[in-house]
Amino acid sequence: MIRVGNGFDVHAYDEASPLRLAGLDWPGEPGLSGHSDGDAVCHAVVDALLSAAGLGDIGELVGVDQPGTAGAASTGFVRLALDRLAAAGWRPVNVTVQIVGNRPRFAARRAEAQQAMSELVGAPVSLAATTTDHLGFTGRGEGLAAIATALIEQA
Numbered sequence: 333m334i335r336v337g338n339g340f341d342v343h344a345y346d347e348a349s350p351l352r353l354a355g356l357d358w359p360g361e362p363g364l365s366g367h368s369d370g371d372a373v374c375h376a377v378v379d380a381l382l383s384a385a386g387l388g389d390i391g392e393l394v395g396v397d398q399p400g401t402a403g404a405a406s407t408g409f410v411r412l413a414l415d416r417l418a419a420a421g422w423r424p425v426n427v428t429v430q431i432v433g434n435r436p437r438f439a440a441r442r443a444e445a446q447q448a449m450s451e452l453v454g455a456p457v458s459l460a461a462t463t464t465d466h467l468g469f470t471g472r473g474e475g476l477a478a479i480a481t482a483l484i485e486q487a
Contacts, residue, residue: 334425334485337384341375344475351436353476354429354445354459355407355452361436364476367396367403372478373429373445374406377453378413380482385422387413410452417484424455425483431461433476 349363354373364370378390393416394401394409417423427449431438438445438461449457464471 334483335384335386335422337380337382337482337484339376339379339381339383339390339480339482340477341372341379341390342475342477343370343372344469345435345473346370352406353431353436355448356441356445358436358441368394368401368406368409369403371406372476373431373449373459373480374410376429376478376480377427377449377457377482378406378409380427380480381410381413381417381424381453381484384482384484385417385420387416387420407452414454418487421487422484423487424453425485426456426458427453427480427482428458429460429478429480431459431476431478432464433461433470434463434473435476 343364343366345362346365347362351358351361351363352369352371382388393412446459469475
């Protein structure tokens with residue numbers, strides 16, 4: 333049996349924080365606000381994996397009221413979601429993520445980010461990026477969004 337799930341995450345830019353996106357550090361770029369490191373790609377992947385398996389969402393997995401999540405690396409949240417999937421008898425087949433925002437310029441590091449995320453997830457992860465032609469909060473440069481789709485199968 334196979335199942336598909338979607339995930340979405342959005343964060344405002346925070347000039348005072350370092351940017352962590354798709355499991356990578358992006359020196360010289362504004363960070364993302366959030367309770368954890370704000371990695372919108374990882375957060376969307378967590379929601380996509382959990383929703384595919386019918387196992388809730390990131391807020392149930394690592395809510396902002398839980399000790400240890402403040403400033404935490406979001407790659408750890410992906411690992412927790414994968415553990416929950418495995419315990420329920422599921423494994424990822426592939427994940428795709430669309431990043432929506434003006435920054436960072438993603439193309440130069442796409443291969444590196446795809447490799448890092450694929451290693452983290454244990455399955456191929458495809459990443460793409462787009463802008464919104466100056467429309468909405470992402471177009472105005474106020475923040476970044478990520479939309480993920482995960483395909484999982486019974487282990």
